[in-house]
Amino acid sequence: MHPAFSVIFLTTLIGAAQGLFLAMVAVQFHVGVNGFAAPEAVGFYAVGSVISLALLGAGLLASFFHLGHPERAWRAAAQWRTSWLSREVIVLPAFMGMVFLYGVAHWQGMPTLLPALAGVVLAFALFVCTGMIYACLRFLREWHSPLTVLNYTLLGSASGFTLATAFATFSAPHAVRFLGGWAVALTAAAFIGRLASLIRNARLKPKSTLQTAIGIKHPKIVQKTQGFMGGAFNTREFFHGKPVATLRAIKWFFLVASFFVPLLLLGFGGDGAAIFLILAFVIQYAGLLAERWFFFAQANHPQNLYYQSIA
């Protein structure tokens, strides 16, 4: 598939925002609200909610660039009974609303249990929706696996917890160690999950062949023309058009940048050295952009069987 930057930014930004929110709730339940002096709680939870909302808003904005008719985007909520994309379109604003309520509740010193719990449910629902958008397409076999949903959840959570750790050095220093530990655990878990899907995808055998595509059972079939000499939607949307070496380079880059470097930096920054932790998040986020690019590029659409030769 051709990786679309709108979707790459959408999925990585909201993933980090969901992770950040989960991190805030984790801190809240771990230390209890009383563990914070009031102004500190405002600094961590309220400002944290603002950061989370900003990321979600940026992701939402990016998603509009994916649409040919963004002014009709509201229509996308219609088919929630059948479409995971439609479900995402509903859950994303609902989650944003809940993060807003959560931030306001902390800021105003109101009870936060309800928005915290509802927010957690919505954050996980959003991970599931985002992952299922890809995992439900059965003939995009690289995506059609529970690992897709798992990895969206783990990768988003890992980057969110890393961000929360870096942020906590300024707003809640005594939560840094707790958050850092979780960030390390989640990054390691995300690495295992992503590795598992890389191994799975490397062993996939295509189900569709040129033989089933045109229904002629002969071992040797060569395409001579695809029906046009220039480009078409079919040749633009479904091919990444990059050499294998680029793909391999990007794979190694994301493995190093999303997992190894952040793990090292989280280790160095464990005692609250902000610079390491900020770097950890920035590098991990860059790695996840590459990871998402690779996720799309690696998926091989069966329609490509029909577009193998121009003239």
Add this chain to the structure above:
Amino acid sequence: MTQLALVIDLNVCVGCHACVTSCKEWNTSGEAGPMSDQNPYGADPSGTFFNRVQTYEVGEFPNTETVHFPKSCLHCEDPPCVPVCPTGASYKRKEDGIVLVDYDKCIACKYCSWACPYGARELDEKQQVMKKCTLCVDRIYDMSMPEADRKPACVKACPTSARLFGDVHDPESVVSVAIREQGGYPLMPEWGTQPSNHYLPRKKTRITLHPDELVRSDNPLKADGREPSTNGNGNGPTLEDASNW
């Protein structure tokens, strides 16, 4: 329940692209708006089409066969492109099984095109909506046309009658009979999409000719000695010469 569909005979398709141009002509002129082209006369022309004709070579030289392969939306009975559409712009009509896109609802998220294993959907870059074959839904029910014209434009245009149109759920329709009697098959059956369109396979066509079938013994031109007779060098007697003093 009716399920309209095309049956395409790969044995007679000659790859002339008449269906492609006639489809584009009909569908670009309709009230749904033009099917836009980008750079039509430039270096990298690109455009929106409902139908493409591709060519494959099967076998190894010298035993090769050229197969022309027209390709359009197959109006699947279980179309994976429909449930994924978030807006409901993509839908399958109950009454005749045609899969359509409502251009006024489509937000061009392209999700349906990802969900079609056949690459049958194309985004119109200018209008920014998803497009695909409509089985000429604006033709086949148009009572102002003579009945013979109430067929998809591609079917009307095909010079070799390689394209049949009808209801695949009616066992006596021309398409059902063709599928049943000529080994019609669906594309990529492995995904369970149950395409309504079917393809008829290539077959070996052999005829035996005897020399006297090549020359008409009663050829009137022979009378003035200009045309061939049957002795091989063109001037021998024929049966008629012998019986017809």
